[in-house]
Amino acid sequence: AQSVTQPDIHITVSEGASLELRCNYSYGATPYLFWYVQSPGQGLQLLLKYFSGDTLVQGIKGFEAEFKRSQSSFNLRKPSVHWSDAAEYFCAVGVMFSGGYNKLIFGAGTRLAVHP
């Protein structure tokens, strides 16, 4: 069965430090992979996505992610974190569901806190 694992429930970093959020997926075929961010009290916003091609993808707000097929991973990175990056981050894998619906399977999320 398809699944997404985000091993870190909470992460705290200092402002200006680098960040890496881990994501591992289980999916038999070539995966469609996504990172979403949820700011407090808000809905989810797409940060970036990987469908095929270059395994390093760039997203909004200075984030990037690298797809590593051999490790079944899609880790999210940012070289220098800003206080406004404090949020919850969700990794997701896209699967074709019944009726042709493009379903997203989400990980449990990683809550990021940023210290000044």
Added chain:
Amino acid sequence: NAGVTQTPKFQVLKTGQSMTLQCAQDMNHEYMSWYRQDPGMGLRLIHYSVGAGITDQGEVPNGYNVSRSTTEDFPLRLLSAAPSQTSVYFCASTHGGRSWEQYFGPGTRLTVT
């Protein structure tokens, strides 16, 4: 262009009460869906629709009904609220087909006492 809107933002229900969570989108998206978000579990799919008049069950459909009479609206009905339905509910929409980007509403926080 308002995107995906949800009402209400907050709701408190007593066990056994019924209510409808509203969701609307103005992007002419074919596909719409409802998720619930619970701590430590990410988002789980409740119901979805691939077009007006077509709905289907997701992973956790029990206790919920949906209908899709128009492209724009996709209400979620709780038939008889239970404490286990305390959660944050998100509506999402997407063009469908080969489009994978889902647009999420701001959510409804529901508490059932």
